[in-house]
Amino acid sequence: MIHHFITELKNRTLLIVLAWTSVMAVGYFYKEVLLFLLVKPNLCLFQQNSQYFIFTNLTDIFSTYLKLISFVGNQFFFAFLIYHLFVFLVPGLYFSEYKKYATFFRTSLTLWFFSIFILNSYLLPLSWKFFLSFQTSSDHSVLTFHLEAKIIEYLDLYINLYYICCLNFQLFVLLIVFVNYIKENLDLIKTLRKFFYFGFFLIATFMTPPDIFSQLVVGMSAIMIFELTIVIIILRIHVSKTF
Template structure:
C-alpha cells in the first residue's frame, strides 16, 4: 500500500513537471499578447499620446518577458497542484469534509476572480489616472514627460496582482474563522471593529494616496465581509431548520 502511494506521488509529480514545462513554452510563445493584456486596462489614457516602453539594458526585454512568463506559468501550476492534492487526499476524506474542501477552493477562486476584475477595471486605471495627473502640471516652465520602462511596468502590475491575491486570501481566512469560531455578541462586535480597521489599512496599502479611492475600496471590503456574514448566518439557520 505504501509503495502504491509512492508510485502515485511520482506519477503526479511527472504530470506537474510536464504541465510546468508545456505552460512556460506556450506562455513564451504568446508573451506579447500577455503583456498587452496587462497593459490593456490603461490604454484609454494614451489615445492621443503615443505610448511606448523604453529599456536601458540589452537583455532587459528578454528577461522581462521571461519574468512575466514564469509568473503566468506558476499561476497555472499552482491551480494544477491544488487539483492533484485534492484528488490525492480525497479517498481519505468523509463526504462532508470533501464537500467543505471543494467549497473552500471554489470560494477562494471566486474571491480571486472578483479582486482580479477590480484590479484590471478599477484599481489600475485609478493608479494611472492619479499618478499621471502630475505629468500635466508645469512649474516655472518645467515639463514632465512619462517614459515607461518595461520591467518597471511588469513589476508594478505583478505587485498589485499579489496584493489582490492577498485580499482574496484574507476573506477566505475570515470565512474559515467564522466557520470554526462560536461568537457571542460582545466578541462579535469587537472582532468586527478590528476587521474594519484592518480593511482600512489594506485599502490604504492597495490604492493610490487619495481619500476617494481609499474609501471606495474600504466600502468594497466591508460589503464583501457583510456578505460573508449573511451567507454564514443563512447557512447556520438553514442547517438548524433542516435538523
C-alpha cells in the same frame, strides 16, 4: 500500500512539471499577446497619444519576456499544485470534510479570478491615473515632467500589484473560515467587528493609490462583503434549525 502512494505522488509530480513546462512553452510563443494583455488596462488613459515603453539595456526586452513567461507559468504551477494536492487527499477524507474543503477551494479560486478582474479593470487604471496626474507638460509650468516608462519596470509594478491584490482577496477566504468556525458565538463576532473594520481600511491603504476616495471605496466594499457573509451565515443557521 505505501508503494501505491509513492507511485501516485511521482505521477502527479510528473503531471505538474509537464503542465508547467507546457505553459512556459506556449507562453513563449504568445509572449507578445501576454504583454499586450498586461498593458491593455492602461490604454484608456492614452486616447490621444499612443502608449509606448522604452528600454535602456540591450537585454531588457528579453529579460521582460522571460520574467513575464515565468510569472504566468508560476501561477498555473501553483494552481495545478493545489488541485493535485486536493485530489490526492480526497480518498482519505470524510464526505463532510470533502464538502468543506471543496467549498474552500472553489471560494479561493473564485476570489482569485475576481481579484485579477478588479486589478485589470479598476486598480491598475486608477493607479496610473493618480500618479500620472503629477505629470505636467504645460508651457506655463516652471518644471515639466513627462513619463517614459521602462517596460521591465512596468512589468515589476504589475507583478507587485497582482500579488498584493490576490493576497488581500485571499484574506476573505480566511475570514469566511473564521466566521464559519465561530458562527455559534455571534457575540464574539460583534466584539471583533471593529478590529475587522480597522483591518479592512488598513489593507485598503496598502492596496490602493494614496487617495482617500479609493481607500474608502475598497474599505467600504470589504465591510459590505463582511457583513453580507455574516448575514448569510445567520440565515443558514436559522434555516438549519427550522428544518
